[in-house]
Amino acid sequence: MVWLVIRxxxxxxxxxxxxxxxxxxxxxxxxxxxxLPEDExxxxxxxxxxxxxxxxxxxxxTVELLLKGRGKQHxxxxxxxxxAKKLSASASKDGLRSVATSMRPVLRLKAPTGGxxxxxxxxxxGGALGFRAAGKKDDMNALARRML
Numbered sequence: 001m002v003w004l005v006i007r008x009x010x011x012x013x014x015x016x017x018x019x020x021x022x023x024x025x026x027x028x029x030x031x032x033x034x035x036l037p038e039d040e041x042x043x044x045x046x047x048x049x050x051x052x053x054x055x056x057x058x059x060x061x062t063v064e065l066l067l068k069g070r071g072k073q074h075x076x077x078x079x080x081x082x083x084a085k086k087l088s089a090s091a092s093k094d095g096l097r098s099v100a101t102s103m104r105p106v107l108r109l110k111a112p113t114g115g116x117x118x119x120x121x122x123x124x125x126g127g128a129l130g131f132r133a134a135g136k137k138d139d140m141n142a143l144a145r146r147m148l
Contacts, residue, residue, distance in 0.1 A: 002095050004058040004066075004140045005046065006033040006109065006147070008119050008128050014052070021048050026106050031147070033107045035063060037095040046131075054123065056132035056140035064088035069148045070107045079103055109147040 007027040011019050025045060026034055035058065036042045046055055067084040079087065087099045096105045121127025132140050 001038045001057055002035050002063070002092055003038055003042070003046075003055045004033060004035055004062070004144055005053055005055040006143070007031065007053050008116060009052045011052070018049055018052065021045050022052075025049070025053075027053065028106070029108075031109045031111055033066070033109050033144075033147075034105060035066075035091050035096045035107075037093075037097075050122075050130050052129070054128055054130060054132060054140075054143070057134045058140045058144060060088060060092040062141045062144050063092045065148065066107055066144055067091065067103075070109060072104045072108075073102065074104060109144075112143060112146040114146065 005025065005027065007022070007030050010030055011022060022028065025036070026032075038057070046053065064085060067079055067088050068081055071079040071084060071087070073079060083102075087103060090099050096103075096107075116128040118127035119129065122130040123132050124130065132138070132143070134140075
């Protein structure tokens, strides 16, 4: 299982450790996204930056749509559809770091259609930040499709 992680807020007045964690996650600007494996080291980094990002499990179909729509090769050209299907199968298991040799490890998304609900509240309180469980009304699959 993999998580889709989207940066929601900027880094003005953020602590140095949070900015360093953003560099390790390769989330340099708001609305940038990456796909990471679900393990304890990633969970620790996401817990540190939970006031700035939203994350949750994502399906293989959504990963394929993201790679087709917003994935780029290292020279900046879009990923062909046939290659996107192969890359999405690998990225759905191990995240984008496993396919970083053939594509950029970050996806530059648009702002979500309808906007962010609140960039200061957690998702459980009606905001946009923190963990989004699968099966909820506005889970990561729905959010990613709104940001394509």
